Amino acid sequence: MAYIITDDCISCGACAGECPVSCISAGDDKYVIDADTCIECGNCANVCPVDAPKPE
Template identity: 50%
Template sequence: MAYVVTDACVDILDQSCVEECPVDCIYQGDRMMYIHPDECIDCGKCMPACPSDAIYWEHKMPDEVQPFATAAIEFFNEHDDAVGGAGRCGPIGVDHPLVAERHADEA
């Protein structure tokens, strides 16, 4: 894993990050985007493109958003058909429980 989308993306889904990703590794859940930990090449182009400052490099994540790194891994373990590029896969339409259980006013 290299970069991680965090709670600032919940209910935003801006997708500016998707446009910058050279390997198409940013997938759409229901309420937020997810970076595939095995497909990300650690280029960092997504981070400055995010208008919500929701993306962090895994090694410099604040403690309070660290659970989103684990959530991304678990999300793709659960959705093992989400491989080979987000454009090919299309929106997944569900979220990790960490996101799915959040109320809209918490985002």
């Protein structure tokens, strides 16, 4: 089960910098995770200041 980024995202980019497979990118109003590339490591959730990344 991949991670998703909820509407709580404040677009700080902390998650993208921690992703070892570069599956997180900036969307129109928040960051998004490519579920096909996500390896479910949880690094994004560990660094997010607003707990936006959640397991799908």
